[in-house]
Amino acid sequence: MLNKQYTNMLQEKDVIFEIFQYAAERAKVVGAENIYDFSLGNPSVPAPSIVNETIVQKVKTLDPLALHGYSPSFGIMETREKIAASLNKKYGSAYKAANIFMAIGAAGALAHALRAVTNPGDEIITFAPCFSEYKPYTAGAGLKLTIIPADIDTFQINFAAFEAQLNENVSAVLINSPNNPSGIVYSTETIEKLSSILTAKSKEFHHPIYLISDEPYRDIIFEGVDAPYIANYYKNTLTCYSFSKSISLPGERIGYLAVHPDCSDADKIIEICPQISRTIGQNGAASLMQRTVADVCGCTSDLSVYETNKKILFEALREYGYHCVEPGGTFYMFPRSLEPDSQAFCKKAMEKDLMLVPGDIFGCPGHFRIAYCVPTQRVEQALPVFKELAEEYR
Amino acid sequence: MLNKQYTNMLQEKDVIFEIFQYAAERAKVVGAENIYDFSLGNPSVPAPSIVNETIVQKVKTLDPLALHGYSPSFGIMETREKIAASLNKKYGSAYKAANIFMAIGAAGALAHALRAVTNPGDEIITFAPCFSEYKPYTAGAGLKLTIIPADIDTFQINFAAFEAQLNENVSAVLINSPNNPSGIVYSTETIEKLSSILTAKSKEFHHPIYLISDEPYRDIIFEGVDAPYIANYYKNTLTCYSFSKSISLPGERIGYLAVHPDCSDADKIIEICPQISRTIGQNGAASLMQRTVADVCGCTSDLSVYETNKKILFEALREYGYHCVEPGGTFYMFPRSLEPDSQAFCKKAMEKDLMLVPGDIFGCPGHFRIAYCVPTQRVEQALPVFKELAEEYR
Known part of the structure; x- marks a missing residue:
């Protein structure tokens, strides 16, 4: 018999991809x-x-047996x-x-981090708005995911709701800053407060509460934004990184898990990662890509277009009457929808052929996500459509 | 708390890798x-x-946004x-x-195939000698793995033992031909008999028993060997393939799952694969590699060295008094150890600085695996050591 869990997942449509597909059809x-x-x-x-250049150089100069x-x-x-x-x-x-x-x-890094520091049945806490894939990621590891409602005024952490939910079954807290979908970067104040709560509660519960920090957007930070390196504030941090956004290689599936050197059981966590790989059929990132990022891991693409787009879009939307918390990074923005039902x-x-993603799938209805990783000209061309839409709600 | 399952796996040492590491240390x-x-x-x-050449051409000619x-x-x-x-x-x-x-x-393909056509708690049957990783692969999907003892005279399927074990909880049978570790290729007769049993039992149990065929060595077949394409003999076949051995790209992690067009629920099986990916953090093979194999998927490396090595080694071992079933493909040989305890x-x-893998980890003690994917000269240089070893057992 076909697997029930995965067959059921087909019912929960992938909203983003459906919109994307519809857009492609409409374009025709x-x-x-x-x-x-x-x-x-x-x-x-x-x-x-x-x-x-590095890929070509590796292919042309390395022994193919070693390379591949x-x-x-x-x-x-x-x-x-x-x-x-x-x-x-x-x-x-x-x-x-x-x-x-x-x-x-980062998906592979998270798959390992989530499995390493939990046992099936454990609870994981994350904060809305959050990446929609956290549900299957945690379900796949047999975990219970609790999503703390958003603080919609700032999209920093809603600490009151968090502290009310934090209990001894929570083995890890999962955060994503800079955040998809809000574009918000957690401030130093937020991270310090989170660290202090996790430290106190780890002591109270007699076990470490790990912090799993999902950071694919870490290198897309806008000017003047306070962007702490999270692991520096809490030693029990497992940092999950991807080169997808910083050097625009999403299809090459290359990233890493970095465990804070002073993390509780730091060595053991890394040691068990290959064991996890064996059970999920995920035996390593492509070797050519590993060798390539070795040489370019300090570089980034020219990411300035995202900040340019953010400025144009953020100012225009405000002028048209949209309410939005200003993003500090990423290439997302998460304004309030102009009616409570964001769908x-x-x-x-x-x-109007304007493709936006309703906030519901990010655990935050009443908002919508704009992914402005498009040429600036496309942002400018879309402004009249955002305006027209706002005018219809007047 | 760290994960118990994965921490326990650290106890079961990776025997092959330990030998390989010991060899590297000794080499120093x-x-x-x-x-x-x-x-x-x-x-x-x-x-x-x-x-x-294809990698370089893709990198130099394709739009990097599309490519990566x-x-x-x-x-x-x-x-x-x-x-x-x-x-x-x-x-x-x-x-x-x-x-x-x-x-x-193939590991990724198997991770999907195994999860698609089973539910946790189901039973999977495979045949000794078998790839040691089938244990973690099936355990990761929550399955019970039954290993049918080997027919050590032929390393074809031990059908009597198989039929005795086949029951209605078995959702899939997992085979690997050409086989790691024996190098044996299942004959047309074997596949026809397997197909006929699976067809009859699927009918009797009122559900399809899927055949998951793990075929990374499919293109390494020696001259004159009967090597049927397995899916042609049983429609409910899920074929798992890797380019690791045929074009020597093991580090690039690229392969595929092919579902027989007439397989029961063929469309649904493929449809749920991306859902499986979401739960195991395995979102696709590297795009550059996908584009590369598109252009070279009919090619192979010059695989003739493996047959050359097989001939030299097989003849010499027989002369020295080893008993071995002659491989029909792969780059493995699985002779009987010269004492019952293969470890x-x-x-x-x-x-004697001769690194061999005991058969125990392949579910077949009393044998040892020789991976002769080495330069022919190394095989020749090792012959006196194999001889000396045999002489000690006289």
């Missing part, structure tokens, strides 16, 4: 230039040229070393290669 | 030329030059189409692109 009818598609978080700036051969189950040592050094240089951390586990994107709102937008 | 002491390492199944012939961007959750359509066409040309099958799901190597035997070999 009305022309791509008449579709304003803000549905998908696919980077709009290319990988820095050094990425492709099995890599160690923890990842290629040189890559782990260079990532540790790059983190330490940037954030003043003290990672060693032994604290780094190479993974298949109805997004449907109205869709009738 | 006595010199690599004095170590005869037959422990690892890492291809010894490079990828065909067209692979690297997210690929569809089923895999890149062009790649799926070309794989289906390549299979149909070679085997007279009738796959459509819709029957192909791109995965992270003790392999330890004695190790004292």
Whole structure:
């Protein structure tokens, strides 16, 4: 018999992908230039040229057996070393290669982190608005996911609701800053307060509460924004990173898990990661990509377009009467929908060929996500449509 | 608390990797030329030059946003189409692109196949000798793995033992031909008999018993060997393939799942694969590799060295008094150890710096695996050591 769990998942449609597909179909009818598609978080700036240069150089100079051969189950040592050094240089951390586990994107890193520090049946807490995939990620590890309602005025952490929910069955807290979908960056004050609560509660519950920090957008921070490196504030932090957004390689599925050197059971956590891989059929990121990021792990794409787009869009939306907390990074914005039912709102937008994602799937109805990882010209062209939509709600 | 299941797995050492690591350490002491390492199944012939040429061409000519961007959750359509066409040309099958799901190597394909057609608690049957990783692969999907004892005279299927074990809780049978560790290829007669039993029992139990066919060695077949394409003999077959061995890309983690077009619930099986990916953090194989194999999926490395090595080794071992069933493919051989305790035997070999893997981990004690994916010269240089070892047992 086919698997019931996965068959049931087919009922819960992938809302984002459906919108994206609808946009693609509509483009065939009305022309791509008449579709304003803000549905998908696919980077709009290319990988820095050094990425492709490095790939070509590796392919042309390395022994193909070494280049394409099995890599160690923890990842290629040189890559782990260079990532540790790059983190330490940037954030003043003290990672060693032994604290780094190479993974298949942030999704792969999370799959390992979530399984390493929990047992099936444990509870994980995260905060709305949150990435919609956290549900299948945690369900796959047999965990109970509790989503703390958003503080919709700031999209920082709703600490009152968090403290009310935190209990001894919680083995880890999962955060995502800079945040998808809100674009908000947790402030130093937020991280310090979170750290202090987790420290006190770990003591009270007689077990560490791990902090799993999902950071694919860490390198997309706008000017003047306070953006603490989270692991520096709480030692029991497992940082999950992806090169998808920083160097625009989402399809190459390359990322890593970095365990704070002073984390409780730091060595053991890394040590069990290859065991986790064996049970989920995920034996390492592509070796060519591992070797490539070793050489480029301090680089980023030219990410400035995202800030340009944010400024144009944020100012225009405010002028048109939308309410939005100003993003500090990423390429997302999460305004309030102009009617309480954000699905109805997004449907109205869709009738104007403006593709937006309702906040419901991020655990935060009454809002909608704009993924402005598109050429600036497309943002400018979409402004009249946002305006027209707002005018209909007057 | 750290995960108990994975922490416990640390106790069950990875025997192959430990031998490989010991060999690497010994090489530092006595010199690599004095170590005869037959422990690892890492291809010894490079990828065909067209692979690297294709990688460079893709990188130099494709739009980097398209090249490195997210690929569809089923895999890149062009790649799926070309794989289906390549299979149909070679085997007279009738796959459509819709029957192909791109995965992270055969391990990734198996992770999806095993989860798609089972529910936790179901039973899976496989046949000794079998790949040691089938235990964690099935455990990770919550399945009970039954290993049918080997027919040590032929390493074809022990049908009497199989039929005695086959019961209505068995949702799938997992086979691996050409086989790791024996090198044996299941004959047409074996596959026909297996198909006939599965057909009869599916009818009797009122549910399909799926056949999951793990075929990373499918393209390494020696001259004159009867090597049926398994899915042609049983429609409820899920074929798991990897490019690791055929074009020597084990580190790139690229493979696929092919579901027979007439398989029961064929469309649904593929449809739920991306749902499985979401729960195990395995969102697609690297896009550059997907695009590369699209162009080279009919090619192989020059695999002739494996047959050369097989001939030299097989004849010499027989002459020295070893008993071995002659391999029909792969780069493995699985002779009987010269004492019943194959671990003790392999330890004695190790004292001569000859690295062999005891059969116990393949569910078949009393045998040992030789991975002869090494330069022919190394095989020749090792012959006196195999001889000396045999003489000690006279």
